[in-house]
Amino acid sequence: MDPTRRKILKTGAAVTAMAAAPRVFGEQRGQGGGATSFYEKGRVRIHYQEVGSGFPLLIIAGGGLNSTMAGLATHPFDPIKEFKGEYRCIASDLRNANSGQSTGPLEIDRPWDAYTDDQIGLMDHLRIDKFMVMGFCIGGPFVWNLLKRAPDRVVAAVLAQPSGFRPEMPTLSYDNNMTGWGPELVKRRPEITMDMVQKFLTRMYRTNPDFVFTVTRDFVHNCQTPVLILPDDIPAHPYAVAMEAAMLAPKAEVSVYPWKEPKERIPLAVRQIRSFLRAHRPASA
Numbered sequence: 001m002d003p004t005r006r007k008i009l010k011t012g013a014a015v016t017a018m019a020a021a022p023r024v025f026g027e028q029r030g031q032g033g034g035a036t037s038f039y040e041k042g043r044v045r046i047h048y049q050e051v052g053s054g055f056p057l058l059i060i061a062g063g064g065l066n067s068t069m070a071g072l073a074t075h076p077f078d079p080i081k082e083f084k085g086e087y088r089c090i091a092s093d094l095r096n097a098n099s100g101q102s103t104g105p106l107e108i109d110r111p112w113d114a115y116t117d118d119q120i121g122l123m124d125h126l127r128i129d130k131f132m133v134m135g136f137c138i139g140g141p142f143v144w145n146l147l148k149r150a151p152d153r154v155v156a157a158v159l160a161q162p163s164g165f166r167p168e169m170p171t172l173s174y175d176n177n178m179t180g181w182g183p184e185l186v187k188r189r190p191e192i193t194m195d196m197v198q199k200f201l202t203r204m205y206r207t208n209p210d211f212v213f214t215v216t217r218d219f220v221h222n223c224q225t226p227v228l229i230l231p232d233d234i235p236a237h238p239y240a241v242a243m244e245a246a247m248l249a250p251k252a253e254v255s256v257y258p259w260k261e262p263k264e265r266i267p268l269a270v271r272q273i274r275s276f277l278r279a280h281r282p283a284s285a
Contacts, residue, residue: 046092051080052088056128057133061137062160064177076259076260112204115142116146120153157226161234164213165211217244227252
């Protein structure tokens with residue numbers, strides 16, 4: 001082949017490949033097969049996905065401050081797989097989760113509300129007014145904060161193996177994140193220091209620690225949103241707190257316990273969640 005023609009063809013192939021690359025990267029697939037996108041507001045950039053259709057269901061993964069969409073596949077059941085056929089499932093990586101793609105500043109004076117800002121902001125970005133929410137682990141405190149911050153928008157909530165304060169292990173959540181989240185975050189983000197992480201976690205977990213971290217017992221007692229609680233009983237998911245919340249909330253339901261073991265019980269819990277969501281889904285949805 002003529003050297004000049006070979007060079008032209010080689011250059012043309014390279015240009016074609018480069019032109020195609022953005023489309024490939026823009027079509028990344030997330031948990032459950034949905035395309036992932038980004039929502040940006042100021043210095044915050046949230047990586048999220050939508051899967052399925054129907055009434056909106058915001059799903060908050062467990063995993064503490066390392067909560068990610070990908071982590072949903074490791075949960076007792078995969079909520080996107082279970083509910084995408086009936087709901088518009090929306091999930092995201094938590095801001096600054098080490099294995100996620102969401103980023104933003106550490107808002108030391110308002111840690112819980114900063115994360116809730118991201119969740120409400122994502123719903124606003126998607127032009128979703130009313131929605132249901134399902135939260136695992138740290139999603140429990142987030143759900144309660146959403147019910148406090150957006151009571152007219154959340155029509156029903158599911159709290160699966162929710163986190164809470166355990167008096168006999170008062171620094172558990174703080175300690176776990178000081179070792180399992182903070183050091184790796186500081187490695188990735190040189191503008192963040194361990195002193196900042198310590199102050200952030202102190203405000204989050206050690207300043208007035210009690211109950212479900214984000215709301216008071218009085219709030220739960222007066223909350224009129226229907227909630228379904230699936231208790232757990234490991235150090236980070238105290239059974240006593242989950243059941244106290246279920247007893248206090250006037251429109252609460254509770255699952256069979258234990259619901260994760262034996263594994264044959266998990267489908268029963270999923271059926272109860274499905275029935276609960278259908279019962280409280282707006283008629284116009």
